[in-house]
Amino acid sequence: MSELFWPGRPERDARRALRGTLYEMRSALCQGANKIVRQSRDRLSVNPESIATEFRGGDGNPGHAAGEFLIGLEIGTPGFDQWCAEERARLCEAAVGRAVASMEVCLAEGRFAAALGAAEQVMALDPLSELGCRGAMRALSGIGRRADALRRYAAFRATLAEDLGAAPEAATERLADHIRQADDRLPHVALSRPDMPSLVVMPFADLTGGDKAHLVDGMAADVRTALARDRALFVVAGDSADTYRETMLGAAEIAGELGVRYLLQGRVRLDDERLRLDVELADGPRKTVVWSERYDRLRGSILSVQDEVVAQIVATLRGYKGIVQRNEAQLARAKSEADLETHDHLMRGMMLKERFLKEDMRAARDHFDQALALSPNSAPAHGWLAWTWFFEVYLGWANDPAEALALTEQNARRSVQLDPDLDFAHWALGAAYLAAGDNAAALDCFDRALELNPNNSDALANCAWPLMFEGRTEEAVSRLERAMRLNPFHPDWYLWGLGMARYLQGKFPEACAALGRMAQPNEQSKAFEIAALFRVGEAERAREEVLALDRLAPGAQVADIVAPLGFRDHRVQIALADALHAAGVAG
Known part of the structure; x- marks a missing residue:
């Protein structure tokens, strides 16, 4: 020890200097000295745990760190300087580890203010810590400060670029994208949980x-759909669930953002012969x-496993809330190989359809046609096929709109005939009526779909169009x-629907706000945005959006945009056309 601090000095002088230094240490540390310094006749050591405790401020809280170990102390001896640097790095790493662990515990428990404090400590010790940055972002988002996150x-991104010439990790980028989307979609106040079991x-x-x-x-989508048909449950739609696919958020955070209590999570391993599904139902707030x-089954029983999972979850949830226990689980028979291929x-078709692009929609139709070739009596396949033809009509892709409309209705009616209790079938039939201009019949079909599945958010949102066309704008907004x-x-x-409804209510600024938030506008939504901007006197912005409309749909004409709108009161279409002409839209 003496050689480390006083190299080259006689041993007696070095020992005398060491004794003097120990005396000064004990005087400075007072009562803490005996906890840190351990001394015997021929051995001197320190207690690392006591040093760490003092380094944290004595209470174990990583937020009370006093600074870097012996920072600024210069002895001028290589051995000491090396030892000091190694100890400084070791203690800093240990402090970061404790702060990260505390941060993760607080995040998992939904204690976001405490998590933010721990994350700030991580960043103070290591300003380039991706874990610390993500923890701070999650904590700020959890307490509603998404803009601060x-x-x-x-x-953090700017610091990385300046100091290292690097970009944030993919996980940090994904978290930022999720928070950005949440800031755009979620209200500023936390969503309240429904009175019924919510998941x-x-x-x-x-x-x-x-x-x-x-x-x-x-499989996840089918479980979600089956659960959503139970009127005693509140089931969040799949679009919202998918936003958490790779965000690294914990159950408490997700439950808080979505305003639900339960999360169903599953892990699937599937090969040509067997299916293994591990599933758990978590109470997020608790x-x-x-x-x-x-579940470990032959692959051919995949659909019956889904039915079994749904039955057990519903029984668990409803029993937990003390409502009605399900007396028995109705299991589907093991499906044949043809049913599985269907x-x-x-x-595959559903994944392609969700892109809402012409070529993908037609590729999806090919899959639905193949499904029907294998299982001609598949109600879901007929329903999805109807939707692909609906978009041919409504988005103007069809070479023969009359034929596309007929195929929409034909497949939708067949879907209803095959399974009258399938909410999706009635929703598809409503689309056929909507494309044909029969708003009342479309609304009746959408309402029937909601009777069968009150959690079908898409059918609920689709109701806005026939309601608006019939002049029932307040109901559409609701x-x-x-x-x-x-x-x-x-x-x-x-x-798109909300912006149209606000426009029809004469709330033009609100219409501009809703339509302007669309990441993928279409020519009809853009037309309503242009008209709304013109109505509030934003002539310059309206002209900019006219150019955007031309890029989106080159050669778009007012008459073509207004024609598909089935308003019962034709004065609405006339007034919209006048606003578009005045804003500079051609034709």
């Missing part, structure tokens, strides 16, 4: 890889698992707002 991310079915983890991802997603199960085509509560991370087309 995004500012923290921007500052979100999270995307199932695919432990198989390869080309089975669509089947894993399809941080507990209320039910879990493992299911495969349905899942249904859209309810749909947005069921599906907080709703797709863009909900904003």
